[in-house]
Each structure stands twice: as C-alpha cells, then as structure tokens.
Amino acid sequence: MSVRGKVIKYGNNVDTDVIIPARYLNTTDKQQLASHCMEDIDNTFVKRVQKGDIMVAGKNFGCGSSREHAPIAIKESGISLVIAKDFARIFYRNSINIGLPIIECAEASEQINEGDEVEADFEKGIIINHTQNREYRIEPFPEFIRKIINAGGLIEAVNKGMLND
Amino acid sequence: MKAMTMTQKILAAHAGLESVAAGQLILAKTDMVLGNDITSPVAINEYKKINVKSVFDKDKIALVMDHFAPNKDIQAAQQCKLCRTFSDDNQISNFYDTGDMGVEHALLPEKGLVTSGDIVVGADSHTCTYGALGAFSTGVGSTDMACAMATGKAWFKVPSAICFNLKGKLNSYVSGKDVILHIIGMIGVSGALYKSMEFKGPGLKNLTIDDRLCMANMAIEAGAKNGIFEVDDITKTYLHSVGAKEPVVYKADKNAQYDETYDIDLSTIQSTVAFPHLPENARTFDNIPEIKIDQVVIGSCTNGRLSDLIIAAKIMKGRKVAKRVRTIIIPATQKIYLEAMELGLLKIFIDSGCAVSTPTCGPCLGGHMGILAKGERAVATTNRNFVGRMGHPESEVYLASPEVAAASAILGRIAQPLDVIKKGE
Ligand code: SF4
Numbered sequence: 001m002s003v004r005g006k007v008i009k010y011g012n013n014v015d016t017d018v019i020i021p022a023r024y025l026n027t028t029d030k031q032q033l034a035s036h037c038m039e040d041i042d043n044t045f046v047k048r049v050q051k052g053d054i055m056v057a058g059k060n061f062g063c064g065s066s067r068e069h070a071p072i073a074i075k076e077s078g079i080s081l082v083i084a085k086d087f088a089r090i091f092y093r094n095s096i097n098i099g100l101p102i103i104e105c106a107e108a109s110e111q112i113n114e115g116d117e118v119e120a121d122f123e124k125g126i127i128i129n130h131t132q133n134r135e136y137r138i139e140p141f142p143e144f145i146r147k148i149i150n151a152g153g154l155i156e157a158v159n160k161g162m163l164n165d
Numbered sequence: 166m167k168a169m170t171m172t173q174k175i176l177a178a179h180a181g182l183e184s185v186a187a188g189q190l191i192l193a194k195t196d197m198v199l200g201n202d203i204t205s206p207v208a209i210n211e212y213k214k215i216n217v218k219s220v221f222d223k224d225k226i227a228l229v230m231d232h233f234a235p236n237k238d239i240q241a242a243q244q245c246k247l248c249r250t251f252s253d254d255n256q257i258s259n260f261y262d263t264g265d266m267g268v269e270h271a272l273l274p275e276k277g278l279v280t281s282g283d284i285v286v287g288a289d290s291h292t293c294t295y296g297a298l299g300a301f302s303t304g305v306g307s308t309d310m311a312c313a314m315a316t317g318k319a320w321f322k323v324p325s326a327i328c329f330n331l332k333g334k335l336n337s338y339v340s341g342k343d344v345i346l347h348i349i350g351m352i353g354v355s356g357a358l359y360k361s362m363e364f365k366g367p368g369l370k371n372l373t374i375d376d377r378l379c380m381a382n383m384a385i386e387a388g389a390k391n392g393i394f395e396v397d398d399i400t401k402t403y404l405h406s407v408g409a410k411e412p413v414v415y416k417a418d419k420n421a422q423y424d425e426t427y428d429i430d431l432s433t434i435q436s437t438v439a440f441p442h443l444p445e446n447a448r449t450f451d452n453i454p455e456i457k458i459d460q461v462v463i464g465s466c467t468n469g470r471l472s473d474l475i476i477a478a479k480i481m482k483g484r485k486v487a488k489r490v491r492t493i494i495i496p497a498t499q500k501i502y503l504e505a506m507e508l509g510l511l512k513i514f515i516d517s518g519c520a521v522s523t524p525t526c527g528p529c530l531g532g533h534m535g536i537l538a539k540g541e542r543a544v545a546t547t548n549r550n551f552v553g554r555m556g557h558p559e560s561e562v563y564l565a566s567p568e569v570a571a572a573s574a575i576l577g578r579i580a581q582p583l584d585v586i587k588k589g590e
Contacts, residue, residue: 013354013355013443015549015551015552017530017531017549017551017552017553017554018551018552018553021531021553022203022232022530022531022532022554023531023532025203025232025233026203026233026237026238026240026241026244027240027244028206028207028210028244040552040553040558041552059355060354060355060358060388063354063355063388064290064549064551065289065290065530065549066204066287066288066289066290066292066304066305066306067203067204067306068204068207068288068306068307068308069203069207071306072207086355086358088355088358088388089358089359089388089390090290090304090305090306090385093305093306093309093320094305094306094307094308094309097306097308097309098306098308142190144190144320145190148320153308154308154309154312155211155214155215155308155311155312158215158312158315158316159214159215159216
C-alpha cells in the first residue's frame with residue numbers, strides 16, 4: 001500500500017485537545033468531528049486540507065486523552081498518513097485499530113517541510129520526499145500489527161477470528 | 166526465565182504465558198472494561214459490528230456517565246441514552262448515571278471494582294489511576310473497548326519500566342499531586358512514553374491511597390502506559406474496606422531490568438505548579454511571580470477525593486475566597502459528596518463563597534460547569550493544562566494540589582498554603 005500527498009506540518013506534543021477539542025465530543029458523527037479538526041492550533045487546516053494530504057509532526061503526537069475521535073477526525077478530514085518522531089501510545093493504538101496509517105521516523109519528521117510532496121510505500125518500507133529529493137527507510141510493522149492493518153482494523157480482525165485462542 | 170517487572174508479571178499471567186519481555190506483543194485477558202459517556206457511544210457503535218451475541222461478561226464492564234453528565238445539552242443526552250439502552254439490553258451491572266455516578270476513576274476503586282493484580286482497560290486515558298492499587302490498568306481507545314467488551318481481551322505491547330524509588334516523608338501541605346508534578350517536570354511529558362512507571366521503596370508507607378491514586382492518575386501525563394505501586398498493607402486495608410476481590414499480589418523480581426531508576430526523597434518535595442500549556446512546565450514557589458487568577462477548580466479524578474476536600478476546607482475555613490475568583494468545588498463521587506456534607510465541609514466551602522457541584526468531570530475537560538473566557542486564568546487540581554482544555558483557546562490552566570488551589574482561591578493569585586495559614590495550623 002502506498003500514499004502520496006502534500007504535507008501539512010505541526011510541532012511537538014500535538015495533543016488530542018487541539019486535534020479535536022472536547023467541546024465537540026458530544027457527537028460521534030465523523031464528518032462533524034472532521035469539521036473541527038485542529039481548529040485550536042490551526043483554524044486554516046479544515047479549509048486547506050485535501051484528500052491524500054500527509055500530516056507531519058514532531059515528538060509525542062496525539063498525547064492526552066484516549067478519545068478515538070482524534071484519529072477519526074484526522075482520517076475523515078482526508079489525511080492519508082501521519083508521520084511523527086514518535087506518537088503517544090493510545091493515539092498510536094487507536095490509529096492502528098481504526099486503520100489510519102502512521103509512521104514513526106525522526107529524520108523525516110525533522111527534514112520534511114510544510115507543502116512538500118511526499119510519498120510513502122509501506123510494503124517497501126520507504127518514504128520519498130519528491131520536493132527535496134530525499135528518501136527515508138522505515139521500520140516495517142511487527143507481524144501482529146500488520147495482521148490488524150491488513151484485516152482493515154481491529155473489529156475486522158476480531159471477526160476473522162484473529163483474537164480467538 | 167527472564168526477570169520481570171511488576172507490570173510484566175501481571176501481563177504474563179493474563180496472557181497465559183510463563184514470562185514476557187519488553188516489546189513483545191500479547192493478547193491478555195481483561196478483568197474490567199471501562200467506558201464513559203464520550204467514549205462508550207463510539208465503542209457501542211463498533212461493538213455492534215462484531216459477530217458476537219452478547220458481551221463477554223456483564224459484570225466486568227463499567228459504563229460511567231461522567232463527562233457531560235448531568236447531560237449538558239441535547240447531544241450529550243443522546244449519547245447517554247445510547248449507553249443506557251445498551252446497558253439495559255446487555256444487563257450491564259455497573260452502569261452509573263446521574264444520581265449514582267461519580268468521576269469514573271474515583272468511582273471504580275470506591276465501588277471495589279478493581280483489585281491488585283487485575284488488568285483493567287478503559288476508554289479513558291486516566292484509567293492508569295488503578296495502578297495505585299497494584300493493578301495493571303491502562304487507557305485504550307473505543308475500538309479496543311468494543312473488542313474487549315466482546316472478547317474479554319486486549320492486545321498489548323509489553324512495556325519496559327522506569328523505577329521510582331521513594332524514601333522519606335512529605336512535609337505538611339504537600340501531597341501526592343506535588344510529587345507527580347515534580348516527576349513530570351523532571352522527565353517531561355514523553356519521559357515515560359510506552360513505559361511503565363513503577364513506584365516502590367520505603368517512602369511508600371508514608372503515602373496514602375489518595376496520594377497514590379493521584380500519582381498513578383497522572384502517569385499518562387508523562388506518556389506512560391501505566392503507573393503502578395507495589396502492594397503493601399495500606400493497599401490491602403483499603404481494598405478490604407471497599408469490599409474488593411481478594412488481591413493477587415505481584416512483585417517485581419529483584420533483578421528486574423529498569424530503563425532508569427530515580428531515587429526520590431519525599432521530604433524534599435515542595436508545593437509545585439504546572440504552568441500552561443503542558444504538565445511538564447512544573448515550577449516551585451521560588452520561581453513563581455505574582456499571577457492573578459479568575460477561577461479555581463477543586464475536583465476531578467486527580468484530586469476530587471475526600472482527603473482533598475478536607476485539606477482544602479481546612480485552608481478555607483473562616484476565610485473568604487478573593488473577590489472575582491469563581492471557586493468551584495466538585496466532589497468526585499456521591500459518596501464523597503455525602504461524607505463532605507456530614508463532615509461539614511460543604512458549609513465551610515459555601516461560607517467561603519465557593520460553588521459546590523454534583524459530581525461531574527465538567528470544567529476539567531472544558532465540558533461545562535466552569536468554562537474560561539478568553540484571557541482568563543484558572544488554578545485547577547485537574548491533570549491537564551493543554552491549550553483550550555478548560556475553555557477558550559487563549560485561557561490558561563495552572564495545575565496544582567488542593568492545598569495550593571485553596572490558598573490561591575483565598576488570595577486571588579497563585580499562592581502557596583503557607584501564605585494563608587498561620588504557623589502551627
Ligand atoms: S475528571 Fe477530567 S481527567 Fe478525569 S476522567 Fe474526567 S475529564 Fe478525564
């Protein structure tokens with residue numbers, strides 16, 4: 001699987017309260033959530049994000065609450081991939097469970113700039129920055145997590161009997 | 166067999182494995198699955214997509230309507246209704262709504278629903294609170310919650326651990342909140358990312374269950390997967406008093422590997438405040454200028470327990486909160502509310518000019534019951550001070566202990582308890 005898009009970039013410690021503020025959590029409607037995505041740190045995000053865009057950020061992305069509304073809002077807004085130096089752990093597992101691709105890569109997180117055209121190929125384990133002509137190797141997911149991703153998320157994995165003894 | 170940490174032992178036992186090692190991915194049985202009025206609706210919708218006829222165990226699921234309850238608007242009411250219907254349909258024994266609910270992480274221990282050695286997963290990041298009782302408990306997402314409700318299992322990456330070796334005794338008017346803010350200030354908001362924080366050492370005997378619950382509660386604020394306290398007589402006495410299941414005690418192996426070990430002398434901890442907008446911006450009063458405030462909130466799963474209210478009332482008794490400081494007291498559960506009433510604390514608060522609320526998360530997450538306007542500042546005993554957490558994106562939250570919050574309410578600025586109370590009080 002591979003994705004390609006323009007980069008929207010943020011800094012360190014992007015928390016779930018800014019990804020989707022709690023005042024909007026009185027709904028589970030995905031599009032409504034997406035319509036407020038990132039608004040407390042970047043009220044231009046919703047207007048400029050395009051399907052396929054890639055979000056790049058620094059360390060500890062998604063820290064804070066366990067709200068799955070956060071990766072849902074990002075995914076629903078059209079973002080195809082989040083690259084960060086590292087992720088807060090609940091955000092990490094939520095993304096995998098709902099099928100939002102995420103990659104930890106310190107170098108890419110530092111060097112990729114806002115607006116760059118970036119492509120990632122998960123099978124080949126590579127990120128290509130077409131604007132800067134640079135490539136980064138990425139760690140493949142462990143087998144267990146790959147199974148969840150390939151199943152299309154945790155629910156599907158359960159339905160396929162993956163969590164049975 | 167490899168030496169294991171306390172967390173690793175609990176995980177191994179619940180995965181049916183003799184041992185586990187850091188980094189290993191496992192499927193483990195859960196003893197309790199928790200959700201609230203924000204995360205459960207998402208989980209219930211996901212649960213319905215799973216091919217099962219019933220939940221794995223109706224007694225091992227807890228649904229607590231605490232965030233936007235009593236329902237703050239129509240949408241919140243719809244969400245709670247969805248949870249209520251689901252609970253009725255599945256005969257969930259631990260469904261708590263307005264009237265018997267409390268803030269989830271104060272409620273579950275109080276109801277005896279968690280014991281040492283348990284695995285608890287909750288679709289709420291502060292599920293890590295129950296590590297205070299020697300359980301492995303951790304926050305997960307709604308999809309995890311849905312699958313755990315269906316199968317009684319969850320997947321985990323076995324964490325490595327940081328050891329906090331505590332010694333000494335806290336000074337008066339210093340409490341667990343100051344210790345954990347100090348620790349987060351020291352290691353940072355991602356200092357324990359993916360890891361366990363294990364608390365042990367001779368200082369444990371000087372920490373009450375409430376101190377420990379408060380400290381474990383904020384493990385997530387250092388990025389940790391869980392915080393966990395070694396089980397001792399204080400834990401066992403507490404578990405017995407709330408009628409919890411017989412504890413199963415796991416102890417880290419003597420030669421267990423820790424990524425780091427910190428020695429902390431509790432007697433050196435001072436009143437600590439985390440400045441906006443990260444819990445790691447911890448400062449002590451030698452480094453705090455005069456900062457005027459508009460609101461004080463004493464409550465939440467971090468510091469809404471009876472001992473928190475007792476100490477706040479002690480500081481406020483016979484004094485008035487400063488003019489233009491809205492002071493909101495939120496006992497975390499109905500039981501705490503009632504006990505506070507019986508002890509006369511509510512009268513002290515109301516005489517001082519505070520508002521006392523029914524249990525709710527309310528302002529902690531900027532939900533309702535005390536939202537900040539642009540440019541306003543609050544001192545709160547809650548656990549997060551991110552941008553916009555308590556209201557307007559340009560408002561500010563300063564995290565502190567109930568002692569500091571009470572003193573700040575009286576003086577109208579961020580203040581330490583000793584600025585208010587007389588010597589020997
Ligand atoms: S009191 Fe605050 S931190 Fe605790 S569960 Fe409620 S919203 Fe979350």
